[in-house]
Amino acid sequence: MKKPTILISNDDGIHAPGILALTEVAREFGEVWVVAPDSPQSGMGHAITVETSLRVEKEHLFEDVVGYACSGTPADCVKLATGVLMKKQPDLILSGINHGSNSSVSTIYSGTLSAAREGAIQGIAAIGFSLTTFSHSADLTACKAVVRKMIQLALSAPLPAGHYLNVNIPAIPLADIKGFRVTRQAMGRWIEEFDERKDPFGRPYYWLKGRFELLDKGTDTDEHALAEGYVSVTPLEFDMTDHHQLAHLNTWDWGF
Amino acid sequence: MKKPTILISNDDGIHAPGILALTEVAREFGEVWVVAPDSPQSGMGHAITVETSLRVEKEHLFEDVVGYACSGTPADCVKLATGVLMKKQPDLILSGINHGSNSSVSTIYSGTLSAAREGAIQGIAAIGFSLTTFSHSADLTACKAVVRKMIQLALSAPLPAGHYLNVNIPAIPLADIKGFRVTRQAMGRWIEEFDERKDPFGRPYYWLKGRFELLDKGTDTDEHALAEGYVSVTPLEFDMTDHHQLAHLNTWDWGF
Numbered sequence: 001m002k003k004p005t006i007l008i009s010n011d012d013g014i015h016a017p018g019i020l021a022l023t024e025v026a027r028e029f030g031e032v033w034v035v036a037p038d039s040p041q042s043g044m045g046h047a048i049t050v051e052t053s054l055r056v057e058k059e060h061l062f063e064d065v066v067g068y069a070c071s072g073t074p075a076d077c078v079k080l081a082t083g084v085l086m087k088k089q090p091d092l093i094l095s096g097i098n099h100g101s102n103s104s105v106s107t108i109y110s111g112t113l114s115a116a117r118e119g120a121i122q123g124i125a126a127i128g129f130s131l132t133t134f135s136h137s138a139d140l141t142a143c144k145a146v147v148r149k150m151i152q153l154a155l156s157a158p159l160p161a162g163h164y165l166n167v168n169i170p171a172i173p174l175a176d177i178k179g180f181r182v183t184r185q186a187m188g189r190w191i192e193e194f195d196e197r198k199d200p201f202g203r204p205y206y207w208l209k210g211r212f213e214l215l216d217k218g219t220d221t222d223e224h225a226l227a228e229g230y231v232s233v234t235p236l237e238f239d240m241t242d243h244h245q246l247a248h249l250n251t252w253d254w255g256f
Numbered sequence: 257m258k259k260p261t262i263l264i265s266n267d268d269g270i271h272a273p274g275i276l277a278l279t280e281v282a283r284e285f286g287e288v289w290v291v292a293p294d295s296p297q298s299g300m301g302h303a304i305t306v307e308t309s310l311r312v313e314k315e316h317l318f319e320d321v322v323g324y325a326c327s328g329t330p331a332d333c334v335k336l337a338t339g340v341l342m343k344k345q346p347d348l349i350l351s352g353i354n355h356g357s358n359s360s361v362s363t364i365y366s367g368t369l370s371a372a373r374e375g376a377i378q379g380i381a382a383i384g385f386s387l388t389t390f391s392h393s394a395d396l397t398a399c400k401a402v403v404r405k406m407i408q409l410a411l412s413a414p415l416p417a418g419h420y421l422n423v424n425i426p427a428i429p430l431a432d433i434k435g436f437r438v439t440r441q442a443m444g445r446w447i448e449e450f451d452e453r454k455d456p457f458g459r460p461y462y463w464l465k466g467r468f469e470l471l472d473k474g475t476d477t478d479e480h481a482l483a484e485g486y487v488s489v490t491p492l493e494f495d496m497t498d499h500h501q502l503a504h505l506n507t508w509d510w511g512f
Contacts, residue, residue, distance in 0.1 A: 045302030045331070046364045053453070053461040075301070075365075080462060083448030105377055107496050108302045109331075121361055121445050149512060157508050163501060180510040184497040189377050192339030197309070205309045206336060235501035240363050241440040245419060245491035252413050254436040256405060 004030035004155055007090035007119070009077045011041040011098065011111025014059055014069045018097035021140040022129060023065060025147045026094060029155065033090065034061055035081035037111075038069035042100070044111035046118070047073045054080060074115035082122055092154055093119035096129030096167075097143050099136055103168045103222040103232060104188035104214065113166055117238055120164040125154055127164065132226060133171035142174035146231050149180075166234040170226050181230040186221035188214045260286035260411055263346035263375070265333045267297040267354065267367025270315055270325045274353035277396040278385060279321060281403045282350060285411065289346065290317055291337035293367075294325035298356070300367035302374070303329045310336060330371035338378060348410055349375035352385030352423075353399050355392055359424045359478040359488060360444035360470065369422055373494055376420040381410055383420065388482060389427035398430035402487050405436075422490040426482050437486040442477035444470045 006026045010019040014036035026032045038057065049072045059067035068085060070077045074095065082089060095115035102110040112128045119126030127150055131143055146169050159165065166185075170177065190210040197205055214223055225232040262282045266275040270292035282288045294313065305328040315323035324341060326333045330351065338345060351371035358366040368384045375382030383406055387399055402425050415421065422441075426433065446466040453461055470479055481488040 040307060043304040043306040045300070045304065045370065047301040047303040047329075048299040048365055048464065050299040050464060051296060053463045054450075055459070055461050073303075076464070079448045079464065080450065084450045084452070084462065105494065108373065108377070108494055109304055114301065117364065121364070123445075145512075153508055163498065165505075166496075177512070179512055182502055182505040182508075182510075184499065184502065185495050187495070189379075192335045194310075194336065194340045196340070203311075205311050206340065207309045208304065208306060208332070208335065233505065235498040235505055236496040237498035237501075238361065238364055238496075239441050239443070240422075240492045240494075240496075242419065242491040242493035243440065245493075246438055246440065249421075249438045249489065249491055252409055254438075256401075256433070256435055 004091035005088065006030055006032050007081050007093045008032060008034045009036045009074050009095050009115040011037065011044060011074045013037050013040045016099060017136055017140065018099055021144055022094055022097050022147055023061060025144050026151065027062060027064060029151050032065045033081060033086055034065055034067040035070055035077045035085060037074060037077060038071055041073050041111045043109050044073045044114065045109050046075055046114040048075050049073060056080065074111040075118040078115050078118040090124060093124050093126035098130035100130065100134045101132040101168050102128065102130040102166060103226060104186040107166060107185055107236065116164040120162050121238055123162045125159040125161050125163060127154060127167055129167045131169045131171055138171055142177055143169050145174055164236050166236050168222055168226055168232040170229055172229060176229055177231060178229045180233055181225040183222040183225045183232045183234050184220055185234055186214060186223040187216035188212060260347035261344065262286055262288050263337050263349045264288060264290045265292045265330050265351050265371040267293065267300060267330045269293050269296045272355060273392055273396065274355055277400055278350055278353050278403055279317060281400050282407065283318060283320060285407050288321045289337060289342055290321055290323040291326055291333045291341060293330060293333060294327055297329050297367045299365050300329045300370065301365050302331055302370040304331050305329060312336065330367040331374045334371050334374040346380060349380050349382035354386035356386065356390045357388040357424050358384065358386040358422060359482060360442040363422060363441055363492065372420040376418050377494055379418045381415040381417050381419060383410060383423055385423045385425065387425045387427055394427055398433055399425050401430055420492050422492050424478055424482055424488040426485055428485060432485060433487060434485045436489055437481040439478040439481045439488045439490050440476055441490055442470060442479040443472035444468060
């Protein structure tokens with residue numbers, strides 16, 4: 001069987017430990033390209049760069065890996081990789097491993113998942129990986145085992161083109177991980193807690209802090225799986241239509 | 257009945273004609289707050305500002321409207337408005353009127369919709385408005401009539417808290433608009449067409465262009481409604497779970 005081509009991106013930037021661990025495992029499976037932001041892009045959601053132009057610089061990461069650092073967002077990286085740099089479609093797109101979880105409503109704010117989603121929009125199978133700790137010195141041994149298993153599954157099951165998965169990994173030793181659970185996105189939100197400060201000229205500025213509030217008691221959610229020591233695997237889509245509301249809205253009086 | 261409080265934002269910036277038209281109509285219904293980006297934020301998706309702090313400046317827009325220009329993204333504006341500036345929850349959040357359509361997959365890239373989505377996440381009813389032309393000198397007469405009707409419906413039907421609507425308005429005279437259609441997000445994508453240039457030092461840089469490709473022949477989509485001369489109203493959600501894939505994924509071999 002022809003070796004697959006795998007494109008890798010992330011939102012913590014091309015030098016984050018998480019993307020290096022992801023790349024190391026992906027190299028076991030095929031030809032690997034890394035096109036990732038040249039600086040951290042956390043919280044970028046599905047932003048794309050339309051008001052300025054983009055730059056790319058070659059990066060040497062591993063002997064057998066083509067690497068590029070890009071001045072744009074994670075979604076830009078995937079667009080630039082598939083549209084300009086690779087001159088072919090990858091068989092699989094991987095994003096991460098993010099330093100920090102992307103479960104529940106963080107799916108919406110996540111740059112990591114925007115790279116995977118951009119792949120799905122382009123009709124390419126994609127997976128986003130996140131570890132539930134922000135520490136850049138976290139032990140990534142368990143993550144690597146999870147990534148290896150996920151790539152095997154995505155290539156052999158296979159994961160259909162245009163579909164993407166959100167994989168969250170609990171920050172616990174491999175021996176303590178109980179296995180995988182297929183989950184749905186938990187209902188939750190961030191409660192804003194802005195930190196107001198004054199600059200040296202007396203003018204206010206604000207730091208966004210926020211505190212997560214889980215609004216979902218379900219046992220089939222990503223949050224619940226993580227709390228129980230499972231790797232959470234959530235299938236995501238990019239059709240944002242609330243299909244349950246269509247019938248209700250049709251009862252409204254639309255006369256102009 | 258108590259007059260409603262309406263919060264307005266957008267992604268074209270606080271001085272765009274679209275947000276002024278939206279504000280003008282909203283004033284007919286209640287107390288209006290405008291908290292919008294101080295510069296254009298198109299294509300920002302659901303980005304939030306986590307690496308830097310935010311600034312706000314008071315802006316005088318209309319006699320009876322409290323206005324703030326914010327250095328952040330549309331989602332930041334809503335967070336800052338509800339979390340700091342307003343000291344109360346608005347009854348309704350309106351975003352736009354965007355100069356350019358936000359139909360089909362543009363839902364994902366749209367800053368306009370991220371402001372509405374942020375409202376929905378916070379449990380507030382919200383509507384995003386977009387006009388299918390980029391021209392800042394477009395006639396907004398039809399838009400204003402559409403906005404008036406949508407606010408009436410959202411307040412009286414009412415639009416449940418936590419739900420948001422994506423309203424796209426065809427750029428044609430009011431007399432030619434055939435009415436409203438409740439639609440779903442059409443399947444489509446942007447085909448990347450990067451414009452590669454060289455800077456004065458011979459280094460390449462890239463402009464993202466892109467060309468929209470509609471992959472959906474349905475007659476119940478936003479794209480179809482617009483093409484037929486209808487205002488498209490699509491209910492959106494922020495649960496990204498692909499519920500149809502859950503059963504399929506459970507058939508995978510998850511043994512570790």
